[in-house]
Amino acid sequence: MKSINELHEAAMDLADQAFIARRRGDIDVAITLSRKAYEQELEAAEQLRDDFNAEPSRSVLYRSAASLAMECGETREAERLISIALIGNPPYEIAEELRNLLEQVNFERHLRLEKVDLSSAEFQLSIFGSAVGYGIARSEAFIERIKDLERLIYRTVERKLGREFRERGSTRQSIQDSYSLFLAAPRPGSFAITLILGRQMELPGFEFDISGEVVDEIIECFNLLNNGREEELKNKIPNETYFQNFVGLAKRIAPDGEKVKMVGLTKMRNGEEVRVAFTRKQEQIVSATRSKDDDDEKKGTLVSVQGRLLLADAREVTGKIQLIDENGGKYDIVVPEGMMDDIVKPLWDEVVVVTGIKAGKKIRLQGIDRA
Amino acid sequence: MSSSGNLDLSRLDNGLPGITPSWGGFLSEASSTCLVSQKHGLGVVMDVLGSQKAQFKIFWKNQIQSQTFASWNDQQELTEYGACGIAIMLVLELTGYTVIERSKKGTGVDYWLGYKESNRPFENSARLEVSGILKGDDKDINGRVKKKVKQTEPSDGSLPAIVVVVEFSKPISHLVQK
Numbered sequence: 001m002k003s004i005n006e007l008h009e010a011a012m013d014l015a016d017q018a019f020i021a022r023r024r025g026d027i028d029v030a031i032t033l034s035r036k037a038y039e040q041e042l043e044a045a046e047q048l049r050d051d052f053n054a055e056p057s058r059s060v061l062y063r064s065a066a067s068l069a070m071e072c073g074e075t076r077e078a079e080r081l082i083s084i085a086l087i088g089n090p091p092y093e094i095a096e097e098l099r100n101l102l103e104q105v106n107f108e109r110h111l112r113l114e115k116v117d118l119s120s121a122e123f124q125l126s127i128f129g130s131a132v133g134y135g136i137a138r139s140e141a142f143i144e145r146i147k148d149l150e151r152l153i154y155r156t157v158e159r160k161l162g163r164e165f166r167e168r169g170s171t172r173q174s175i176q177d178s179y180s181l182f183l184a185a186p187r188p189g190s191f192a193i194t195l196i197l198g199r200q201m202e203l204p205g206f207e208f209d210i211s212g213e214v215v216d217e218i219i220e221c222f223n224l225l226n227n228g229r230e231e232e233l234k235n236k237i238p239n240e241t242y243f244q245n246f247v248g249l250a251k252r253i254a255p256d257g258e259k260v261k262m263v264g265l266t267k268m269r270n271g272e273e274v275r276v277a278f279t280r281k282q283e284q285i286v287s288a289t290r291s292k293d294d295d296d297e298k299k300g301t302l303v304s305v306q307g308r309l310l311l312a313d314a315r316e317v318t319g320k321i322q323l324i325d326e327n328g329g330k331y332d333i334v335v336p337e338g339m340m341d342d343i344v345k346p347l348w349d350e351v352v353v354v355t356g357i358k359a360g361k362k363i364r365l366q367g368i369d370r371a
Numbered sequence: 372m373s374s375s376g377n378l379d380l381s382r383l384d385n386g387l388p389g390i391t392p393s394w395g396g397f398l399s400e401a402s403s404t405c406l407v408s409q410k411h412g413l414g415v416v417m418d419v420l421g422s423q424k425a426q427f428k429i430f431w432k433n434q435i436q437s438q439t440f441a442s443w444n445d446q447q448e449l450t451e452y453g454a455c456g457i458a459i460m461l462v463l464e465l466t467g468y469t470v471i472e473r474s475k476k477g478t479g480v481d482y483w484l485g486y487k488e489s490n491r492p493f494e495n496s497a498r499l500e501v502s503g504i505l506k507g508d509d510k511d512i513n514g515r516v517k518k519k520v521k522q523t524e525p526s527d528g529s530l531p532a533i534v535v536v537v538e539f540s541k542p543i544s545h546l547v548q549k
Contacts, residue, residue, distance in 0.1 A: 008492045012473055016394045041475070042403060048491070057491040060474050067475035080535075091530050093498075101477055228445040264430075279478075284447040302506050 004044045008061065009146035015068060025229070031072065038068035045081070050089045059090030063098055070101070075108045103128070103261065104279075110190040111264040111275045120212030121197045123219065124266040125149065128190035130211070131259035137191035141260050145253050146195075150181045151342045152249045153197060155242065156214050165241040168341055170313055191263070219265050222274045223258060225250050225285070250286040251367065254278060282337035282369065303358045305331045306371050308351050314340050321365075323354060334364045344368060378417070378427040378460050387459070389483065402456030403448055404439055405505060405539040408449075412540060417457075421516070423465045423544040427544075429457075433533035446505060450539070454503025455482070458535035461546055462499060466533065484533060497531040503538040506540040516545045 002010075006123045018033035045061035048054045069078040087090040090098060107128045118124065123154035131141040152345030154171040157179045170176075184194035196210045217236075224233040225247065237243040244313035255261050255278065263278040307330075321344060333354055335344055344365075351371040383395035390398075397517050399446040406415060406429065421423040433439070443449040462468050462484060472492045483496040502515050521535045534547040 004491055008472070008474075012389075012475075013391055015475055016391055016397075020393065020397065044492075054491060057493045060493045063476065064474040071476075087400055093530060097476060104477070228448060230445070231441075284445070 002043075004047050004057070004061075007040050007044035007047075008064075010039045011044065011064070011068070014040065019069070025232075028278055034068055034071040034208050038065060038072050038074070041065040041068055042081070042110045049084065055089050056091050056094055057192070058088050059094045059098065062348070063094060063101065066098075066101055070104065070108075079105045080093065082212060083140075104277075107190060107262045107264060108275075108277060110192060111266050113271075116195065118266075118268040119196075120267075120313060121215060122267070123196055123197075123215050124192055124194050124264075126190045126192040126262075126264035126266070127260050127265075128262045129258060129260035131253065132191045135186065135191065137186075138259070142191060145260075145263070146181075146183070146254045147346070148249050148342075149195070151221075152218060152246065152253070153179060153181060153214060154340070155245055155249070156217055157210065159237070159239065159242050160210055160214060160217065163246070165239065165338055166341075167317060167337065190262075192264075205347045209248055215267055216269075219267055219274060219276055221246060222250060222278055226276060226278045226280050228280070241338035245342055246340050247285065248367075251282050254280055254282045254285055257281045257283070297350035301356070301358050302366075303363060304353060305363065306353045307331055309344070309347055309349060312340075312344070312348070319344070323352065332362050334362050336365060339368075374423075375426040376428075376462070376464065378429045378464065380429065380433075380456060380460060381429040382463070383459065384432070385458055386405075387463075389472045390459075398456035398459065399431060400433050400435075400439065401443070402454075402460075403433045404435050404443055405453030405543065406431075406451060407435040407541045408440070409506065409542070411539075411542065415542065417542045417544060419461060419544045419546055423546050425465060425502070427461075427464070445481055447489045450503040450505045451479075451501075453505075453539065454501050454535070454537040457523035457537045457544060458499060458546075459502040461486075461535060461544060464545060465546060468497065468533070470499070492494065492542070500532050500534045500540070502534075502536045504536070504538040505540050512536060512538050512543065512545065518540040518548070520527055520547055 014033050014037035018030045018037060021033060022030035041061065042065045043061045048058040051058060062081050066078040066085070069081060079102065082098050082105065083170060085098050086095065110128065111283040112128050127137060127142060127145065133136040154175060157175055158166060158171070170236050179197055182196040184196065186193045197215060221233060221236060224236065235241055237246055254265060255263055265276045265278065267274050305323060307325040310322060311322035313320040317337055319340040321333045321335055323331040323333065331354070334355060347368060347370065353369050353371050354363065354365055355367040356365045380399040382397040384392060386392035386395045413430050414428045417427050417429055419427065459470055459482065468484040468486065470482050471485040473480050474483070481494050482499040484499055489495055500519055502519050504511055504515060515536045518527040519536060532549045534549065536545045538544070
């Protein structure tokens with residue numbers, strides 16, 4: 001029988017290889033290696049199952065095995081291992097980390113479509129965090145995300161229909177009529193709701209329906225962004241303006257880390273559930289919007305400024321805004337294409353924090369959030 | 372007591388008791404990429420503040436090219452792993468500890484410090500708590516140090532820890548031993 005140290009060491013070597021394979025994009029290899037790592041770590045942990053005095057070894061090994069089980073999609077197994085660890089005497093910090101991991105496991109459970117049947121044009125949105133209780137959520141945490149998701153749906157429809165990026169003005173009425181977003185009654189768990197994208201009536205001259213394709217595209221793009229696979233996301237959305245717009249809206253929908261810790265999307269395809277647990281925080285998505293202006297970035301410096309958004313000029317494709325801080329100081333911000341209408345405009349007259357590259361007197365916007 | 376010397380990141384490429392050479396190489400590439408992204412060259416001087424005062428010249432052997440930056444398209448991830456590489460090197464130079472174990476923590480990894488391997492993993496070990504800032508001012512750095520130290524404040528049954536906050540633009544590090 002192998003010793004605990006040998007098993008744990010082998011598990012960590014395999015976990016390293018899995019991580020490196022995942023970064024290379026070899027997802028199948030990564031999953032196989034993660035599973036092997038999980039089996040070795042579990043065997044190590046199980047040797048200390050009844051030794052409640054073997055801390056922190058016992059709880060750390062079970063936490064490590066549970067994390068690997070999560071990577072393999074074995075959520076029930078992860079839940080069981082976390083519970084075994086918590087039954088013992090884990091040190092305070094490890095107990096807290098085990099509880100955080102359990103929250104993730106629970107969220108995975110809430111992503112499942114319990115007794116809900118979804119058509120190809122429907123998907124489920126779930127949110128979880130301190131702003132969410134059992135079947136209840138703070139309105140701003142939920143409603144703002146729904147509004148952003150609706151903007152993102154219209155943009156995706158326009159992109160899939162081969163339309164040029166619309167810098168201003170509302171979505172064409174025919175698209176609004178055909179791809180309106182409908183909400184079904186919310187369900188408890190985390191806070192989960194079915195979103196129905198679709199045509200409510202047959203319109204003359206509107207011959208095909210791409211609702212299912214739009215749902216697939218949105219969930220796939222969220223999955224890529226969540227896994228830090230921006231290059232693949234760019235391949236999927238080659239138009240730079242649409243890409244910037246998608247990342248900007250997805251960042252607003254993403255978890256803030258506290259009030260909303262996780263955002264989940266679930267759809268049904270060929271009788272199987274497809275789930276994305278979006279855990280990447282808003283602050284981690286800033287870098288994704290840097291793709292276009294590498295030269296500017298090299299010349300400038302990354303800055304962060306705060307002020308009320310009071311002036312905006314959208315006469316040119318590249319817009320301009322101005323923030324006024326509490327001392328009357330002014331900051332001129334250049335807004336890249338694809339950002340003004342959906343990302344900046346909803347924050348009008350709000351106190352915001354802008355992150356961007358300062359070159360000369362102007363700042364080129366990378367991210368904007370409510371202060 | 373203050374000390375000075377060289378911090379050779381390529382030492383990580385050989386691995387440590389709790390880190391394989393491939394993982395060590397991954398961390399050293401992340402650290403050197405962070406420094407190069409902030410326009411630093413070989414021999415850049417890093418001040419270390421906190422429980423230990425020191426100054427190190429940092430060296431690396433990796434060739435950081437445009438493909439290297441492209442492979443690190445997630446700045447947050449790059450900064451986290453880059454800070455881990457520097458933190459481990461500072462621990463080796465300043466505390467006498469080495470990394471003897473690591474474990475999976477959610478989607479991340481945590482490192483355990485000690486002098487030698489025990490019968491059971493993580494026994495008699497201290498945890499390494501690392502935080503990285505690619506480009507920040509003193510306020511950002513001090514805020515991050517306070518937050519990290521608070522997270523590891525001693526409580527009943529808590530574990531010993533070393534906290535390291537690394538900022539890459541100056542560059543500067545804070546090392547606090549709990």
